[in-house]
Amino acid sequence: MTQTILSASTQLAGVSEAEARQTAELYLADKFSNKYRATNGFYGNGHWYFLVRVYNAAGELGNAVGKIQVDAVSGNVIALTNEQSETIQAISHLLTAETKQEIARDEQGYVLRQYAQGVATRWLSDHLTMHFSATDALFVPLDPPLWQLSIRFRLPQTGEIKPLGVLDVNALTGEVAPLSRKQIRTIQERVHAIIRHHNLIML
Numbered sequence: 602m603t604q605t606i607l608s609a610s611t612q613l614a615g616v617s618e619a620e621a622r623q624t625a626e627l628y629l630a631d632k633f634s635n636k637y638r639a640t641n642g643f644y645g646n647g648h649w650y651f652l653v654r655v656y657n658a659a660g661e662l663g664n665a666v667g668k669i670q671v672d673a674v675s676g677n678v679i680a681l682t683n684e685q686s687e688t689i690q691a692i693s694h695l696l697t698a699e700t701k702q703e704i705a706r707d708e709q710g711y712v713l714r715q716y717a718q719g720v721a722t723r724w725l726s727d728h729l730t731m732h733f734s735a736t737d738a739l740f741v742p743l744d745p746p747l748w749q750l751s752i753r754f755r756l757p758q759t760g761e762i763k764p765l766g767v768l769d770v771n772a773l774t775g776e777v778a779p780l781s782r783k784q785i786r787t788i789q790e791r792v793h794a795i796i797r798h799h800n801l802i803m804l
Contacts, residue, residue: 615674618642621649625669628678629653632686633693638662639669647673655693657700666692691715704775714738717748717770724777725752725768728785732756735768746772754792765791 616624625639639651640662652665667689670679681689691705691713698705698716705713721735735750748770753763765788769778780788 616649616671616676618644618649620676621671621673622651624676625649625651625671625678629669632681633690637689640665644673648679649673653689655696657697659700663696666696688715695719711740711746711772712748712770712775714740714748716775717772718750720775720777721748721750721768721770724779728780729788733765733788736763740772741769745774747778748772752788759796762792762795 622639622642626637629637629639633655636656638654638656640654641652643650649671651669651671653667653669654662654665657663667681667685669681671677672679692715694713695705695715705716707713718735718738722733725733725735733752733754736753737751739749741747741749750768750770751764752766752768753761754765755761766780766784768780770776771778
């Protein structure tokens with residue numbers, strides 16, 4: 602007996618991948634600019650999923666800056682939330698700044714929240730372990746202004762443990778205000794204590 606295996610696109614009662622991509626790119630052009638493209642499409646759970654990429658100054662498609670979905674039956678784009686839109690624009694700005702070897706800044710001249718989060722996470726990885734990261738950036742209008750970020754620890758076995766402290770990034774220069782050795786030791790001891798108390802894992 603011959604068995605025919607249909608591709609995901611031929612099983613759909615609605616739009617094809619090409620049609621979904623075109624719809625997604627029209628949506629991105631209307632919301633942002635015509636430099637954005639929907640790429641790497643795949644089908645699942647009644648939707649077409651695409652990575653959002655943007656052309657850089659050299660006319661090349663850069664790294665993914667977000668994701669977008671299209672309903673495979675109706676052909677309608679699942680509208681991006683305000684947070685998703687802001688993230689896509691911020692990451693696009695970050696990538697553009699990197700190609701120019703500049704720091705990505707907002708309209709007021711402050712380093713972007715995503716940039717601050719990135720440099721803070723790299724600092725934590727260098728001085729603690731790669732399982733630490735910086736999240737929940739809060740702008741603090743001091744002199745100089747800064748981004749205050751929560752320190753978290755995450756492993757598949759433990760899930761997310763936060764907050765374990767804060768790490769500051771200068772909002773004008775993008776420089777991290779380093780933690781002292783005592784602060785680092787306190788964070789490490791706190792993580793160990795939480796894990797032991799809840800019998801999560803043994804480090």
